[in-house]
Amino acid sequence: MREFIINQNDAGQRVDKFLTKAVPKLPKNLLYKYLRLKRIKVNGKRCEISTRLACGDVMQLYINDEFFEGEVADRPAFLSAPTSLNIIYEDENIILCDKKCGLVVHEDESGSTDTLINRIQHYLYEKGEYRPEEELSFAPALCNRIDRNTGGIVICAKNAESLRVLNQKVKDRELEKLYLCVTVGIPKEKSARLTAYHQKDETTKTVKVSDKKFQGSRTMITSYRVLAENKADDLALLEVDLITGRTHQIRAHLAHIGYPLLGDGKYGINKVNRAYNVKTQALYSYKLTFKFTTDAGTLEYLNGKSFQVKDVWFCEKFFGYKL
Incomplete structure (x- = not known):
């Protein structure tokens, strides 16, 4: 018999969810069987799959030792x-x-x-x-x-x-994440809210974007504003807000309207990327703001706070722009 004492980090979980992590070698079909046979108990009493664990609960497991073998890893x-x-x-x-x-x-x-x-x-x-x-x-x-x-x-x-x-x-999208990126080409509109339709291709690991709905597509909305321009090199520094969160959204959406990201090997212009010797997309999640509209419990103190990266590699390099 093994015994677990539930601590604060374990509390609130369903019995089956807890056991899947605490005893990963125990197959799910046996887990459910042992619950039915009362070989898994909480505080000495029968429990159900849906039983919620509380801090201080004692779980007893009357199951074979083989499911606990190697439970302490040699070296994490x-x-x-x-x-x-x-x-x-x-x-x-x-x-x-x-x-x-x-x-x-x-x-x-x-x-x-x-x-x-x-x-x-x-x-x-x-x-x-x-x-x-x-x-x-x-x-x-x-x-x-x-x-x-x-x-x-x-x-x-x-x-x-x-x-x-x-x-x-x-x-619930109660966190605002703003991105910085460099586009090849300077957008004519200095700020815009873009809407298009998106579909991920699992085979090619790319996405398809269209201005019109198509079968299997999902709406994507991207908002941007131009922060700086490098007219000599035809580059622009954009701040982007993702209204939706789709795969490769910023890269694919901006490429779709004719302004691909510098350094982007999937949606960008390889000739331009080579010319600037940029081997990765100029894209950075640089600012985070906690905007809770519902109760955040122990994290309520974070509500309204913003945090920002101070150094993004492409800002000064191409625009002399300081954050």
């Missing part, structure tokens, strides 16, 4: 990652990091352990704020993602309650 992957981070803001609940271009946020097909989340977990481990051996189902986690070749602000939750609140706020 995050310990192989550096601890170097560009931290914009940190408190007891969250970290805001300025992710530089070239760093992935999570492990991908390359198999590299040098990811943003691994760096953050290693950093918190060194500070004594994250002890994986004391956690049953939680690890510090990212609340938003940015592509490898895009830089900008990424939010990490240090505890389960902050993760729950922020995931909901992101879903």
Whole structure:
């Protein structure tokens, strides 16, 4: 018999969701079977799949030891990652990091352990704020993602309650994220709200954009304003607000209206990219504002606060523009 004592980061979860993370080797069909057979109990009593766990609850598992074998990893992957981070803001609940271009946020097909989340977990481990051996189902986690070749602000939750609140706020679009980008060509309209129709192609990993609805398409809305112009090189610096959040939205939408991003290998102009020796899209998520319209619980203190990256590589290089 194994016993788990539910801590603050585990509380509020359904029994099945908790066990999927706490005992990952236990197949779901057996999990459900053992619940029916009362081989999984909470506080000595029968529980259901939907039972919500509370802090201090004791879960007893009368299941084979084989499902717990290897439960303590030899060496967590995050310990192989550096601890170097560009931290914009940190408190007891969250970290805001300025992710530089070239760093992935999570492990991908390359198999590299040098990811943003691994760096953050290693950093918190060194500070004594994250002890994986004391956690049953939680690890510090990212609340938003940015592509490898895009830089900008990424939010990490240090505890389960902050993760729950922020995931909901992101879903409800109660966070404003502004981007900076460089377009090849200077838009005639110095500010605009663009609407088009978007569809992702999983085979080519690109998107199709049209001014008219088509089967399978979804509406996308992009707002921009021109901040600076480099007329000699025919480049413009834009601030962009995503009203919707579609795959490659900024890159594809601006290319669709005739102003592709400098350095963009998928939607841009390779001849121009080579001429400027720019090998990644000039795109940066540079400003984050918390705009809560519903209760944020323990994170209410963040409401109305804005955070901004101070140095974006293409601003001064092409425009002499300082943030």
